[in-house]
Amino acid sequence: MNMILLHPSDFHDPGLAVLSDERARHICQVLKAAPGKVLRIGLLNGSLGKGTVLSVDQQTVCLQCVLEEQVPPKPKIDLLLAMPRPKVMKRLWAQLAALGVGRIVLVKADKVERFYFDTHVLEPDFYNARLIEGLQQARCTHLPEVLVRKRFKPFIEDELDVLFPNALKLLADPAGERRLGDFSWGERRVLLAIGPEGGWTAYELEQLQEHGFELFGMGERILRTDTACVGLLSTLAEALNHG
Numbered sequence: 001m002n003m004i005l006l007h008p009s010d011f012h013d014p015g016l017a018v019l020s021d022e023r024a025r026h027i028c029q030v031l032k033a034a035p036g037k038v039l040r041i042g043l044l045n046g047s048l049g050k051g052t053v054l055s056v057d058q059q060t061v062c063l064q065c066v067l068e069e070q071v072p073p074k075p076k077i078d079l080l081l082a083m084p085r086p087k088v089m090k091r092l093w094a095q096l097a098a099l100g101v102g103r104i105v106l107v108k109a110d111k112v113e114r115f116y117f118d119t120h121v122l123e124p125d126f127y128n129a130r131l132i133e134g135l136q137q138a139r140c141t142h143l144p145e146v147l148v149r150k151r152f153k154p155f156i157e158d159e160l161d162v163l164f165p166n167a168l169k170l171l172a173d174p175a176g177e178r179r180l181g182d183f184s185w186g187e188r189r190v191l192l193a194i195g196p197e198g199g200w201t202a203y204e205l206e207q208l209q210e211h212g213f214e215l216f217g218m219g220e221r222i223l224r225t226d227t228a229c230v231g232l233l234s235t236l237a238e239a240l241n242h243g
Helices: 022-030 086-099 114-118 124-138 152-163 202-210 225-241
Strands: 004-006 011-013 016-019 038-043 048-056 061-067 077-082 103-107 145-149 168-172 190-194 214-216
Touching (some): 004 061, 004 124, 022 061, 038 061, 077 225, 086 124, 086 225, 124 145, 145 152, 152 202, 168 202, 168 225, 190 225, 202 214
Parallel strands (some): 004 038, 077 190, 103 145, 168 190, 168 214
Antiparallel strands (some): 038 048, 048 061
16 A cells, blocks of 8 residues: 545545545554654545545544645546456456546446456445555555446447547457557557457447547457556556647
8 A cells, every 4th residue: 555545525624634444444453653643644536645644543633734736637548348257356446546537338248248347346335445546556546436337238339439529449359450659649548448258249349449448459469357457557557648
């Protein structure tokens, strides 16, 4: 945990935050912070800053907080992901937040089992805790928005263009001959689509391309979903930073 992420409800008075959950235990047991210790903090969906420990006991930590005026920019990358196996998605939540994703859409594809959507891994209380874990690791404050769509065609036809207007839509596929360096995005957001481990069907590829997705590849290797997400998001973020 490289930052303590605070919620508006943590503030009992302006500038004074009181913690009595896992964050307090981390401050006490891992950081072994005593009064006067200065910690890196951030406000959920807000600014970064510093928090000075005022008091510590076994269950509660009080912080005097000073936040920066400027809020860090939101991530410019969104992710359209064919729902992977629940145990894979469980591992991915924190990584997606740490890598910097603004919105995550989990969609049903033909080669995705329907029962994948019955998992507790898709419950907001579960995934928000993992997303916050990733934010604290990476020192980010913007909590990704999560959308779950169990029907591919209605989402593509009715929602995609409304949710992602003017986005550069990139479709990762081993058959793609273009590379990320071949695209120009300017100030546009980027929507990255990653399919199931069995691949998109020909119909799904056709539908995605008809709605503005441009095919690209990173070679002939077939990757697992979690490996593909980490590799593609890291590469794309680096390209955006130097674009």
